[in-house]
Amino acid sequence: xxxxxxxxxxxxxxxxxxxxxxxxxxxxxxxxxxxxxxxxxxxxxxxxxxxxxxxxxxxxxxxxxxxxxxxxxxxxxxxxxxxxxxxxxxxxxxxxxxxxxxxxxxxxxxxxxxxxxxxxxxxxxxxxxxxxxxxxxxxxxxxxxxxxxxxxxxxxxxxxxxxxxxxxxxxxxxxxxxxxxxxxxxxxxxxx
Amino acid sequence: xxxxxxxxxxxxxxxxxxxxxxxxxxxxxxxxxxxxxxxxxxxxxxxxxxxxxxxxxxxxxxxxxxxxxxxxxxxxxxxxxxxxxxxxxxxxxxxxxxxxxxxxxxxxxxxxxxxxxxxxxxxxxxxxxxxxxxxxxxxxxxxxxxxxxxxxxxxxxxxxxxxxxxxxxxxxxxxxxxxxxxxxxxxxxxxx
DNA sequence: TCGATTGTCTAGCGGTGCTAGGATCGGGTC
DNA sequence: GACCCGATCCTAGCACCGCTAGACAATCGA
Numbered sequence: 001x002x003x004x005x006x007x008x009x010x011x012x013x014x015x016x017x018x019x020x021x022x023x024x025x026x027x028x029x030x031x032x033x034x035x036x037x038x039x040x041x042x043x044x045x046x047x048x049x050x051x052x053x054x055x056x057x058x059x060x061x062x063x064x065x066x067x068x069x070x071x072x073x074x075x076x077x078x079x080x081x082x083x084x085x086x087x088x089x090x091x092x093x094x095x096x097x098x099x100x101x102x103x104x105x106x107x108x109x110x111x112x113x114x115x116x117x118x119x120x121x122x123x124x125x126x127x128x129x130x131x132x133x134x135x136x137x138x139x140x141x142x143x144x145x146x147x148x149x150x151x152x153x154x155x156x157x158x159x160x161x162x163x164x165x166x167x168x169x170x171x172x173x174x175x176x177x178x179x180x181x182x183x184x185x186x187x188x189x190x191x192x
Numbered sequence: 193x194x195x196x197x198x199x200x201x202x203x204x205x206x207x208x209x210x211x212x213x214x215x216x217x218x219x220x221x222x223x224x225x226x227x228x229x230x231x232x233x234x235x236x237x238x239x240x241x242x243x244x245x246x247x248x249x250x251x252x253x254x255x256x257x258x259x260x261x262x263x264x265x266x267x268x269x270x271x272x273x274x275x276x277x278x279x280x281x282x283x284x285x286x287x288x289x290x291x292x293x294x295x296x297x298x299x300x301x302x303x304x305x306x307x308x309x310x311x312x313x314x315x316x317x318x319x320x321x322x323x324x325x326x327x328x329x330x331x332x333x334x335x336x337x338x339x340x341x342x343x344x345x346x347x348x349x350x351x352x353x354x355x356x357x358x359x360x361x362x363x364x365x366x367x368x369x370x371x372x373x374x375x376x377x378x379x380x381x382x383x384x
Numbered sequence: 385t386c387g388a389t390t391g392t393c394t395a396g397c398g399g400t401g402c403t404a405g406g407a408t409c410g411g412g413t414c
Numbered sequence: 415g416a417c418c419c420g421a422t423c424c425t426a427g428c429a430c431c432g433c434t435a436g437a438c439a440a441t442c443g444a
Contacts, residue, residue: 007390036432046393048434057432112364113305120364148376155365156356156373163355164348172304172312173347181348184340188381199421228401238424240403249401 015053017043019063026064026106031114034060062116068107069128075100076135086142087192093139094161094182101165108169112162133158145191153189160185207245209235211255218256218298223306226252254308260299261320267292268327278334279384285331286353286374293357304354325350337383345381352377 021042025034036057040047054060079096083089101108110116119125137154144153164181167173173181213234217226228249232239246252271288275281293300302308311317329346336345356373359365365373 035430037430047432048394049392051433052391112359112362120362121366149369149372152369152372153376155369156352156376159355159359159365159373160348160352160377161355162359163351163353166358167304167351167354170304170307170312173351174313177341177344177347180341180344181351184345184348185352227399229399239401240425241423243402244422 011053014043014045014049018050018053018060019067022060023064023067023107023110026110027104031061031106031109058115058117061110061114062118064107065110065114065116065118066126066128068104068111069126069132071104071107072097072100072111073128073132073135076132076139080139087186087190089139090143090190091182091186093136094186097136097161098165098168098178098182101169105169108165113166140190143190143192148191157185157189160189203245206235206237206241210242210245210252211259214252215256215259215299215302218302219296223253223298223301250307250309253302253306254310256299257302257306257308257310258318258320260296260303261318261324263296263299264289264292264303265320265324265327268324268331272331279378279382281331282335282382283374283378285328286378289328289353290357290360290370290374293361297361300357305358332382335382335384340383349377349381352381 018039022034022039025039025042034057036047036050039060040050043049050060054063076093076096079092079099080089083092118129120129133154136158137150140154140157141150144150164173164178164185168175168178210231214226214231217230217234226249228239228242231252232242235241242252246255268285268288271284271291272281275284310321312321325346328350329342332346332349333342336342356365356370356377360367360370
């Protein structure tokens with residue numbers, strides 16, 4: 001029995017290695033460079049080993065996304081915890097979100113740009129995704145305003161942040177006035 | 193001389209055919225299905241012909257994006273023209289934008305999701321892109337509010353719309369409350 | 385120690401974007 | 415009208431992609 005347990009541990013460890021390596025490679029050279037061949041070479045196994053852990057590349061992206069969602073939730077809660085008052089918390093949240101996207105572009109892509117085969121906004125949505133949204137909701141629910149559904153408000157605020165993050169990173173928005181845009185977003189959307 | 197002119201006309205015509213076919217194929221089956229082989233087959237030429245018009249697939253996407261930008265500008269101006277008053281114009285603009293993204297997903301992707309090799313928010317940005325942004329600015333400049341730079345405000349509003357469009361289409365936002373989100377966005381961001 | 389099972393690798397499939405080099409076609413010149 | 419030459423196009427192929435069948439080796443239980 002102990003032998004089987006050891007094997008399971010080793011297997012789980014290798015799976016973590018695959019996900020971590022995929023993420024590392026993606027952050028270094030972009031997701032286009034994350035090919036099954038390169039990934040297999042980096043973990044020092046052959047390609048088919050990847051397919052004994054994941055159905056395919058999509059599922060690997062999904063695994064990176066789930067890790068990222070958990071980290072995003074932690075980052076958001078850490079950002080808001082240090083701030084005093086609803087207004088400051090929302091500003092900190094927005095900055096924390098955009099900062100996360102900027103610092104972890106590959107993870108952000110895995111989460112929100114690429115197809116990782118994950119279900120969003122549904123019953124079978126994985127827990128880390130729900131929790132990341134919950135982290136947003138905890139802070140934004142305070143400033144939704146009278147008669148506005150907190151969930152809908154959070155979705156809108158999130159969408160705005162997502163738009164800013166993606167358009168900025170793709171060079172479609174100039175970085176020059178990034179801070180003004182964030183302040184304007186918080187000023188207008190949040191009801192203090 | 194006339195012979196040469198005829199050849200140039202035919203060449204330009206074939207180039208339009210390539211772009212139109214790429215767009216059609218992308219709208220029908222998604223950009224992943226737009227391979228140089230399928231595209232070449234549809235226009236009834238061999239693959240290398242594509243490369244006598246464009247440097248590569250990226251440039252073809254860029255050409256579709258430019259066409260789309262011109263159409264988007266027209267659609268936005270048409271949407272706002274029918275509305276009375278700044279508030280109604282902004283609502284119409286937002287709906288028009290999201291409607292365009294929903295109806296032309298492949299074109300929208302070419303414009304704002306994929307890499308078409310186009311410069312954004314720079315001096316050498318192609319005219320259709322500048323004009324599409326101008327169409328947004330014309331309407332949104334009216335409601336930026338005191339002391340807020342119209343351009344920065346437009347960028348923020350656009351980013352919010354972009355976030356709503358992409359997250360909704362990717363199934364990351366439920367379609368259920370789409371209309372509420374738009375109304376909330378206009379209510380809060382626009383200063384009437 | 386042997387057989388079965390599990391695990392891994394080699395090799396290869398059909399596909400991708402892109403290109404080198406040969407064939408062919410048509411226009412301009414004698 | 416015949417010929418040459420340049421422009422134009424296609425065939426064939428490169429290196430790479432995601433993914434998988436089947437051979438092989440290592441390990442376990444009897």
